[in-house]
Amino acid sequence: MTDDTRPPRLDHACFQRIRQRVSQATGLQLADDRQNVVAHRLHARLRLHRLASFEAYLDLIDAHPSEQTHLLHLLIARDTYFFREHRHFEQLLRWLPTLAHPARLWSAACASGEEAWSLAMVAQQSTSAGWQVLASDYDSALLRQAEAGVYDIAQARYFPHGWLDRHCLCGADEAAGRLRIAPGLRERVRFETINLIKPLPTDLGEFDVILLRNLLAGFDARCKADVLLRLMPHLRPGGLLMIGHSESIHGLDLPLRPLLPSVFERL
Numbered sequence: 001m002t003d004d005t006r007p008p009r010l011d012h013a014c015f016q017r018i019r020q021r022v023s024q025a026t027g028l029q030l031a032d033d034r035q036n037v038v039a040h041r042l043h044a045r046l047r048l049h050r051l052a053s054f055e056a057y058l059d060l061i062d063a064h065p066s067e068q069t070h071l072l073h074l075l076i077a078r079d080t081y082f083f084r085e086h087r088h089f090e091q092l093l094r095w096l097p098t099l100a101h102p103a104r105l106w107s108a109a110c111a112s113g114e115e116a117w118s119l120a121m122v123a124q125q126s127t128s129a130g131w132q133v134l135a136s137d138y139d140s141a142l143l144r145q146a147e148a149g150v151y152d153i154a155q156a157r158y159f160p161h162g163w164l165d166r167h168c169l170c171g172a173d174e175a176a177g178r179l180r181i182a183p184g185l186r187e188r189v190r191f192e193t194i195n196l197i198k199p200l201p202t203d204l205g206e207f208d209v210i211l212l213r214n215l216l217a218g219f220d221a222r223c224k225a226d227v228l229l230r231l232m233p234h235l236r237p238g239g240l241l242m243i244g245h246s247e248s249i250h251g252l253d254l255p256l257r258p259l260l261p262s263v264f265e266r267l
Contacts, residue, residue, distance in 0.1 A: 042074060
């Protein structure tokens, strides 16, 4: 009798095929030591489709490409929360009022939306000149979740004092325990599926701030350089690029100068 609580063996060849799929779809690199983790995370999909091997699962994806969305969801960590790495938002509260024109802000890897909505709240708090936020991600399913703007009320613990009541609606009855982003913010945030490792839309225009946080660490050096070079024409001179605090762009030839740790100004 087989033990279907344990995944079948994931051999090196199948692991490399999975790594290649992830890289081609997202630019992100699965580490060599993730083979067992990959096997356990994908096991549920094999059981769902009643497949006995990872080779059969990859054949299934070839026949039904929509299954790859589930593979990416299971293998790519997209953990986020409101006002993550809060010093970036504190910097923007000081910097945005210095603009003499309506601010254009881009959350370029917004995942489930907490970063984009945090950015919108900061813009609403700090500028009277008007503002717009573009929120994008390669994952259309996560993007739909982001656009819905509904989250567990426990996320409010990350909000500055008073901002929950100012920028959100709190649910009642069957919606109790949930918060919903208020209409005043929702009307100024636009969501679009954009994969940063592919050519960007031609109508993006220029932005005053681009947030590209906690994504670059998963790219190899060439992909990181390609993505950043692709973004530079869309960052206005004097505009800000913000990356994750644990990430680095050291050694890349980019028209940027450092202002603060993980904050760069476009030259």
